[in-house]
Amino acid sequence: VASVVVLAASAPAAMWAAGKVFRTGILMHGKRPGVREVLRWVRQN
Structure with a gap:
């Protein structure tokens, strides 16, 4: 039961x-992002 709840919340x-990552990546096409940059994109408002 708990696994279904976690799945429903995480999806x-x-x-x-x-x-967010896809949208930002499309705007910055041609530039390969690093892990830090992707995490910054996710936190960005």
């Missing part, structure tokens, strides 16, 4: 983070 969060 929207992962989609939100992936959307």
Whole structure:
């Protein structure tokens, strides 16, 4: 039961983070991002 709750909570969060990274990556095309840069994109408002 707990695993279903964790899955239900993490799926929207992962989609939100992936959307932010994708959008920022598209705007910065041609530049390869590092791990720090991707984390900064996710935290960015």
